[in-house]
Amino acid sequence: MAEVAVIYPGSFDPITNGHLDLIRRGSQLFDRLVVAILTNLEKEPLFTIDERIDMLQLVTEDIANVSVDTFSGLLVDYARQKQARAILRGIRAFSDYEYELQMALMNRKLEPRLETVFMMPGESFAYISSRLVKEIFHHGGPVKGLVPPLVEDRLKQKFPARAAQMR
Numbered sequence: 166m167a168e169v170a171v172i173y174p175g176s177f178d179p180i181t182n183g184h185l186d187l188i189r190r191g192s193q194l195f196d197r198l199v200v201a202i203l204t205n206l207e208k209e210p211l212f213t214i215d216e217r218i219d220m221l222q223l224v225t226e227d228i229a230n231v232s233v234d235t236f237s238g239l240l241v242d243y244a245r246q247k248q249a250r251a252i253l254r255g256i257r258a259f260s261d262y263e264y265e266l267q268m269a270l271m272n273r274k275l276e277p278r279l280e281t282v283f284m285m286p287g288e289s290f291a292y293i294s295s296r297l298v299k300e301i302f303h304h305g306g307p308v309k310g311l312v313p314p315l316v317e318d319r320l321k322q323k324f325p326a327r328a329a330q331m332r
């Protein structure tokens with residue numbers, strides 16, 4: 166049987182423990198999981214694409230069937246090019262649902278052969294988002310347990326002054 170590949174797309178600015186939990190869960194369901202970082206973000210990112218690739222590669226290096234890539238343009242075009250059968254997205258709370266449903270249905274309209282699979286992160290990660298991690302760090306709060314230790318170190322390297330204020 167042909168292998169089943171899934172794309173896990175996002176901005177990953179930076180990767181959190183919630184993302185990592187989903188990657189681990191997804192990698193057990195699919196033969197191949199590609200973490201795909203969107204490069205043409207409208208918002209101003211904190212980490213460059215190269216920094217995000219590096220962090221993602223390092224924190225997933227122990228998972229054999231996971232690879233890291235970038236994409237621009239439409240997700241469905243990228244998924245087609247990668248011969249992926251599905252898109253993986255995480256749902257944390259009800260508030261995620263509306264946006265995710267809209268995207269999933271629009272992607273299905275654009276490419277009916279591509280399924281979107283939703284998974285829930287472990288409950289201890291349900292409240293984590295990259296946006297909140299950045300906000301907490303920005304104000305000198307602790308991000309331990311919210312992101313992999315390597316990401317915490319990279320945040321501290323990027324903002325040594327903030328790291329010094331951290332409780």
Ligand code: PNS
Pocket residue numbers: 174175176177203238239240241267268269271272
């Ligand atoms: O981590 P994010 O920011 O929630 O990820 C959003 C992402 C990258 C999945 C979404 O913005 C996306 O797929 N962008 C690519 C452009 C595209 O295909 N847009 C139409 C989606 S219906």
